Amino acid sequence: MNSVKIKPDRQQAAKSVRKTYHHGDLRRQLIAAAEQVIVERGVDGFTLREAARRVGVSPAAPSHHFKDAKGLLTEVALLGFRDFGAALAAADKRGGQDPMRRLYEQGIAYVQFALRFPARFQLMFRVDKHDHTNAEFVRVSQEAYCILENAIRAATGTPSDRPLGPDGQGLLVAVWSMVHGYCHLAFGGELNNPARGGGNTDVILESLLPLTLKYLPLPIKK
Amino acid sequence: MNSVKIKPDRQQAAKSVRKTYHHGDLRRQLIAAAEQVIVERGVDGFTLREAARRVGVSPAAPSHHFKDAKGLLTEVALLGFRDFGAALAAADKRGGQDPMRRLYEQGIAYVQFALRFPARFQLMFRVDKHDHTNAEFVRVSQEAYCILENAIRAATGTPSDRPLGPDGQGLLVAVWSMVHGYCHLAFGGELNNPARGGGNTDVILESLLPLTLKYLPLPIKK
DNA sequence: ACATGATTTGAACAGTGTCAAGATCAAGCC
């Protein structure tokens, strides 16, 4: 887990009153506080001042470590994407050799991550809330994408030196859309109705998700 | 189209200076202005004061017609959902008797609406930005849902007096997830890469969408 | 003609992000 840990070195506990004028570990703790805020209040409930308040620092202090609020959230999204990619990679490995099993495992992992860390996940895909042109962000998200693409390559028999054909592209987007949409429907409360096979997060993950992923697209056989 | 029209009766053009103390058509024009704002600035760029400004009224005026900002946006979302339901119904009809064709046409219409009116669509599904417990809203969104459900019933041979079985529930959520996710991927710019078969909105709608919906789930045959 | 109630305004309050100046300090250089 890439949650930000404080090293018991020189910094203060968030609440404890700081003796020194300089904070010493502000950048790191701001990221941790920001994540905490979006977990509690949602991505839109985030406030730069609140994050500053939690680490006991003035509202203007963050500006020396991040360009602006978006800059801070970009770092949070970055950490999220690292974990996300790791979760997908682990799932892919669990899938073994069978391409369809790899895709299925990735799908499960995708949704599990999103529903276990909804704040992170929603931030990661909220283009307006972070700088999606950030070089490192592009790299990490690209990396996660490749995990999916590679499974699609295996499923369609496309070697890595050839571009994906139209069928492969369609399959990739279809699979991605399905799991991604499932997450958003869950966030919107659209899967909470027991009469529709839904319920709380447990039901959505344990019962409805397998029911849904039975319909995960298969590659078109030639 | 349920866009709000001004009746050339007693109200003012948004910009023109109003002579009378009372506005006369404030509620309607506020809704229209609000929609305009989210079209230009996105859902998160919406501001109650800006909407009031555009119809030439004080920041406190809207409170007499809507409980708060959320209340105004609820009305906008409501109009959106009416059009959305109408678009889905029309598509369903276009599908004729074949259940799979009905689902496919609905899918196309779903995504087309979302990408043609992204502001509306995103607002409609942003639970935090409007009052999703509003009775009329529940009614209208339920109505749209039923259009999908009925096609699923036809596809699975489930009469309307019986609840959908697990397979039907899974199929419904799978189809919904795929089209819904496709829209969100598009919003996030994930489908803009030509190397991945994407591009601008035209490409996404005309080229990539059919490629993707070729993988729209089929009902499981017993 | 008048009173009642619905609209609208103006001013205020508590929040927000961000900027410019100044205060404080760590660390390198003489």
Add this chain to the structure above:
DNA sequence: GGCTTGATCTTGACACTGTTCAAATCATGT
């Protein structure tokens, strides 16, 4: 060692935001 430089943080300010309250205005029914 002492000094300077640059990084870090605070203070105070500005322009915004949503919402509330009392007062102003007016349409309408009596």
